[in-house]
Amino acid sequence: SQTIHQWPATLVQPVGSPLSLECTVEGTSNPNLYWYRQAAGRGLQLLFYSVGIGQISSEVPQNLSASRPQDRQFILSSKKLLLSDSGFYLCAWSAGTGHNQPQHFGDGTRLSIL
Amino acid sequence: SQKIEQNSEALNIQEGKTATLTCNYTNYSPAYLQWYRQDPGRGPVFLLLIRENEKEKRKERLKVTFDTTLKQSLFHITASQPADSATYLCALESNAGNMLTFGGGTRLMVKP
Numbered sequence: 001s002q003t004i005h006q007w008p009a010t011l012v013q014p015v016g017s018p019l020s021l022e023c024t025v026e027g028t029s030n031p032n033l034y035w036y037r038q039a040a041g042r043g044l045q046l047l048f049y050s051v052g053i054g055q056i057s058s059e060v061p062q063n064l065s066a067s068r069p070q071d072r073q074f075i076l077s078s079k080k081l082l083l084s085d086s087g088f089y090l091c092a093w094s095a096g097t098g099h100n101q102p103q104h105f106g107d108g109t110r111l112s113i114l
Numbered sequence: 115s116q117k118i119e120q121n122s123e124a125l126n127i128q129e130g131k132t133a134t135l136t137c138n139y140t141n142y143s144p145a146y147l148q149w150y151r152q153d154p155g156r157g158p159v160f161l162l163l164i165r166e167n168e169k170e171k172r173k174e175r176l177k178v179t180f181d182t183t184l185k186q187s188l189f190h191i192t193a194s195q196p197a198d199s200a201t202y203l204c205a206l207e208s209n210a211g212n213m214l215t216f217g218g219g220t221r222l223m224v225k226p
Contacts, residue, residue, distance in 0.1 A: 041122075041218075043219060092157070100146050102148060103158075104160065105159070106157050110155070
């Protein structure tokens, strides 16, 4: 069966520090991969998605970047964190073929910027 | 632009009653709609998908309807239980395809 792992579960970082959040998927090949941010009590905002290795699309301009160095690995990064980067970050995958595919989420990283 | 609306106020119901949550959308015509459950501090979990040519979909105690004329989906949980307490999110296929646009979710509280 397929599984998705995100780490760390919580992270406290000072303003201006770098960031690297990692997400890996097991049990499937060539998945679509997604990074979302969820503000408290709000819906999910899509940040990045990827349909293949090295292919990244950004949905909103921001202080963050994403990379996909391997088929089942998706990394969210920042060179210098801002206070506004605080939030709940979720990684998700869906089957890479066809529409109508449900998305499967990791358990997220709670990021607090001090 | 695409807009999805879910009642931001929590829905409180008594155990055993039917919970009904609403998802309204404007400015696009999605080919399908999905519902997810999210528990505090966890990622959303997929529940049901309904296509535009389906009026109703059922899974155990869950029922989803999709009215493309009203641009609305209703999500029902029959014989609700305290364990059903969670936030429920609707999500629609975005115009760009292969991606979803999520509503803000409605929190459901089922009291024993």
